[in-house]
Amino acid sequence: MEGTNSLTRTRLALQFLKGSKRFFVLGILLASINSIIELVIPRVISFTVDSVIGTKDPDLPKWILSWLNSIGGAEYLRRQLWIVAVIVVSLAVCAALCSFSQRVSNATGAETLVKRMRDMIFRHIEHLPFAWHMKNQTGDIIQRCTSDVDTVKRFLAEQLPSLFRVALLLIMGMIFMIRINLTLSLVAIFTLPIVSLYSAVFHKKIGAQFQKVDENEGVLSTICQENLTGVRVVRAFGREKYECERFGKQNNIFTNLNIRLTKLMSAFWCVGDLITGMQRMLIIVLGSYICVKGRMTAGEFIAFISYNTILTWPIRMLGRMVSEMSKAGISFDRILYIMRSPMEQDKPDALEPDMNKDISFEHVSFQYLPDVPVVKDVSFTIPAGSVFGILGNTGSGKSTIMYLLDRLYELPPEQGRITIGGVDVADMKASWVRKNIGIVLQEPFLFSRTIAENISIGRNKLDMRDVRKASATACLDEAIENFTQGYDTFVGERGVTMSGGQKQRTAIARMLMQNAPILVFDDSLSAVDAETDAKIRHALKENMHGATMILISHRITTLMQADRILVLDNGQVAELGTHQELMENNGIYRRVYDIQMAPEELEA
Numbered sequence: 297m298e299g300t301n302s303l304t305r306t307r308l309a310l311q312f313l314k315g316s317k318r319f320f321v322l323g324i325l326l327a328s329i330n331s332i333i334e335l336v337i338p339r340v341i342s343f344t345v346d347s348v349i350g351t352k353d354p355d356l357p358k359w360i361l362s363w364l365n366s367i368g369g370a371e372y373l374r375r376q377l378w379i380v381a382v383i384v385v386s387l388a389v390c391a392a393l394c395s396f397s398q399r400v401s402n403a404t405g406a407e408t409l410v411k412r413m414r415d416m417i418f419r420h421i422e423h424l425p426f427a428w429h430m431k432n433q434t435g436d437i438i439q440r441c442t443s444d445v446d447t448v449k450r451f452l453a454e455q456l457p458s459l460f461r462v463a464l465l466l467i468m469g470m471i472f473m474i475r476i477n478l479t480l481s482l483v484a485i486f487t488l489p490i491v492s493l494y495s496a497v498f499h500k501k502i503g504a505q506f507q508k509v510d511e512n513e514g515v516l517s518t519i520c521q522e523n524l525t526g527v528r529v530v531r532a533f534g535r536e537k538y539e540c541e542r543f544g545k546q547n548n549i550f551t552n553l554n555i556r557l558t559k560l561m562s563a564f565w566c567v568g569d570l571i572t573g574m575q576r577m578l579i580i581v582l583g584s585y586i587c588v589k590g591r592m593t594a595g596e597f598i599a600f601i602s603y604n605t606i607l608t609w610p611i612r613m614l615g616r617m618v619s620e621m622s623k624a625g626i627s628f629d630r631i632l633y634i635m636r637s638p639m640e641q642d643k644p645d646a647l648e649p650d651m652n653k654d655i656s657f658e659h660v661s662f663q664y665l666p667d668v669p670v671v672k673d674v675s676f677t678i679p680a681g682s683v684f685g686i687l688g689n690t691g692s693g694k695s696t697i698m699y700l701l702d703r704l705y706e707l708p709p710e711q712g713r714i715t716i717g718g719v720d721v722a723d724m725k726a727s728w729v730r731k732n733i734g735i736v737l738q739e740p741f742l743f744s745r746t747i748a749e750n751i752s753i754g755r756n757k758l759d760m761r762d763v764r765k766a767s768a769t770a771c772l773d774e775a776i777e778n779f780t781q782g783y784d785t786f787v788g789e790r791g792v793t794m795s796g797g798q799k800q801r802t803a804i805a806r807m808l809m810q811n812a813p814i815l816v817f818d819d820s821l822s823a824v825d826a827e828t829d830a831k832i833r834h835a836l837k838e839n840m841h842g843a844t845m846i847l848i849s850h851r852i853t854t855l856m857q858a859d860r861i862l863v864l865d866n867g868q869v870a871e872l873g874t875h876q877e878l879m880e881n882n883g884i885y886r887r888v889y890d891i892q893m894a895p896e897e898l899e900a
């Protein structure tokens with residue numbers, strides 16, 4: 297399991313890195329050059345101290361020696377000390393240039409990388425099944441897409457390239473040090489495994505803590521998001537204080553976790569400081585002794601201390617990398633969770649049959665959660681072109697049945713069949729099913745765009761003639777005329793707030809633009825008055841002839857003119873027939889009819 301996990305992680309990382317790898321490679325190359333220059337400077341200084349100021353024979357690579365001799369040897373440099381200064385300054389300038397270009401290259405790579413990550417994650421989320429979206433919390437998903445992406449970016453863009461630099465500095469630095477003095481080098485290197493071991497232990501401990509912090513940040517985001525979208529409910533029920541307390545509590549948990557994390561990190565850095573401090577002290581004492589004994593020159597000692605300082609950085613970086621790595625690992629797994637969730641997929645050779653046919657439910661059973669059946673062995677047929685009504689108390693499974701028809705939830709094959717013209721919807725292309733079944737969902741959602749854009753959301757081009765026609769059928773045109781900017785009025789968060797009935801009618805108009813042969817209205821006329829309800833139904837009948845219409849409603853007047861009416865009771869078919877037949881049946885339908893038609897008598 298672990299193996300496949302790491303494989304997928306790598307594969308995903310490689311997918312994310314596509315297009316930005318070359319920037320990172322260039323960055324690594326420049327960082328390496330920078331490190332080499334950094335390592336050469338102490339050599340120049342030790343040479344200057346020992347062979348230019350002092351009289352020791354220069355210990356330099358052959359090609360440099362022959363150049364030195366050609367200009368007159370160390371003697372010449374002693375008279376022209378400025379040359380050494382120019383060499384050191386030039387090296388420093390080169391290092392600075394490399395450092396600059398490396399930063400630019402890494403940053404470009406990072407931005408390209410994060411853009412690709414965002415694009416890929418968004419595209420994936422867009423193709424995840426409806427059921428997945430229902431199961432996962434929006435705030436948490438948003439956090440995975442923002443904060444976690446950022447953490448991974450930081451690691452891939454900053455830490456990973458540094459890893460190469462650290463490795464180079466460590467290896468080259470050690471070689472230079474060993475060449476100066478083996479004993480002293482062994483003492484310096486001695487601390488390495490201690491720090492590494494310490495890092496590994498810490499790595500384990502901090503990982504769990506980071507995960508906790510991340511999860512709790514997700515909870516906090518969810519509370520925020522819910523309170524922002526559900527602001528009306530909060531106000532209506534006077535829940536401000538309760539919600540503030542809930543937020544405060546979670547904020548407290550999050551803060552405490554962060555403080556604990558900081559404490560852990562501080563302890564890590566402190567112990568790291570202590571180890572390196574002790575190591576430095578040891579080197580100075582031992583180095584001085586070796587110098588006094590004459591086994592090392594002053595220049596070499598200075599160079600050695602410089603190398604040791606240079607080496608301390610990567611050792612310390614190792615610690616930071618470890619913590620960043622564990623953090624990035626957790627964030628990466630959280631992104632991986634999204635990317636691993638299977639996208640909605642059609643069967644191979646999925647069909648696109650004629651949809652203007654009879655719809656048939658055959659022994660359909662469904663449950664969202666194990667052992668909680670919601671739809672139980674439901675069978676019925678809706679003849680093509682007819683108006684079909686569905687009545688049933690809340691929670692009886694009406695919306696669920698429509699979700700199944702539209703393939704928003706997949707019906708497991710052993711739990712019945714839903715066919716249109718004899719073809720199982722499961723064998724069709726999901727996009728084909730949805731294109732041909734227009735659904736007005738029970739809770740219509742409008743985007744923060746203009747009314748016209750909201751209505752024509754399913755189309756690539758805005759055709760105002762069609763928009764007006766659909767609005768007229770949905771009896772929305774009058775309402776729109778009352779807005780000062782008409783169809784160009786912004787709705788939602790950035791604009792006017794529509795009434796419940798206006799929203800429902802906008803959703804109806806939007807669905808009508810689809811020109812689908814099957815139209816489903818899931819309680820879509822509940823928020824309009826009975827008169828408008830009748831007007832809309834009349835307009836629909838006039839304009840949508842030939843379409844199969846499924847009306848879900850709690851209102852008998854909405855349903856009574858349907859060709860056939862299905863009564864659902866607790867997920868089961870209780871009654872099925874025309875208004876007349878159901879009235880004579882004396883069952884649920886009749887009871888609801890009596891309650892709705894003569895409320896005064898009943899109350900009396």
Ligand SMILES: Nc1ncnc2c1ncn2[C@@H]1O[C@H](COP(=O)(O)OP(=O)(O)OP(=O)(O)O)[C@@H](O)[C@H]1O
Nearest residue numbers: 430664665670688689690691692693694695696697
């Ligand atoms: N995503 C879900 N996960 C778990 N249970 C669910 C889910 N969606 C709906 N349910 C449950 O399934 C049952 C049927 O829900 P459904 O929305 O189909 O009822 P409905 O007949 O449309 O009710 P209403 O008239 O109130 O719209 C309910 O008990 C509901 O709690």
Ligand SMILES: [Mg+2]
Nearest residue numbers: 694695696738
């Ligand atoms: Mg419903």
